[in-house]
Amino acid sequence: MKYVRQFAIILAVSFLGEVLKALIPLPIPASIYGLVLMLAALCLKVIPLCAVKDAGKFLIEIMPLMFIPAAVGLTQAWGRIQSILIPLIIVTVVSTVLVMAVSGQVTQAVIRSGRSGSDQKGSDRESSGGKEGRDRE
Amino acid sequence: MKDLFSNSVFFGVMISVLAYELGVLLKRRLKWAVCNPLLIAVIVVMLTLAVLGIDYESYQEGAQLLSYLLTPATVCLAIPLYEQIVLLKKHARAIMAGLVSGVFTSLISILVMAMIFGFSHEEYVTLLPKSITTAIGMGVSEELGGIVTITVAVIIVTGIIGNVIGEAVFRLFKIEEPIAKGIALGSASHAIGTAKAMEIGEIEGAMSSLSIAVAGLLTVIGASVFAQFL
16 A cells, blocks of 8 residues: 555645646746655655655656657657758757766866865765775875 | 557557667667667667557557656656755755756857757757756747747757766766766756666766756746847
């Protein structure tokens, strides 16, 4: 029964997300309202972590599967894409790599600048942080 | 025989799950980055439909069960996020800096390349929301007057590209911090990138989940400003 109750809570939050989407005239999907609601409920302890954790982890684990139908649907858009295919591919690949490199580098630079300021407290991931420290010695 | 496949309730989901499982097996065997389970699954399903002569609508009828779970699954991304909330607060400044710079890079790079290739305004605004989650991206494209079907296609391709090349980009640009990897995957390739981040680690997954929401919202604002530029 544990999974049924957990799934019921998750669906209820998803539904509340849909309600918010209907009420607020912004191009924001129900899933994002739901995510914010769920995070708020967990932080405020309205929903305890153990009440959604197992079913939630399962849904996250199978998440890649959920993109397959939409991706297969690319065949449907083919007619409209064909004429600008090459520039489209270049724009998509180049900007994806750029965004990833810039956002990653900036985040890392700010984290590391903060760390060097306040004595070498090390990485946040205990194990790797410990290893790094030892390597340096 | 063909009717049986087309009318079956379970065929769409079954072929999708089997194709994904095949991808997982291939990846384990060959250990190539191109052997991405999602990418393989998509190609295998496309080929199977073509060979069996099944149209997309009949496949989609069964397979939409998988898409249906996407909203509850996205809601559940709050769980890893909550588990890492201490880390999130501690590094709030770095995380916001990464996300804002990522969104700007996306908008600027699309503007520059749209100018180079001589895209029309319609094609340009179609591409603007390419790095954010499908549901927000569709709304942005529609509002700015883009071609929504192409936006969806480009968003999904962006996600798969990010999912496949993420780890190579991290090696190339020496991105080593788990938080930075998560922010990079989430802001460049939304939920499909987040699926990869979840595989890499818990911190990566949590930060990537956060990026889907925040980068999505920043893009809603940013894209409406950038739409004026071309």
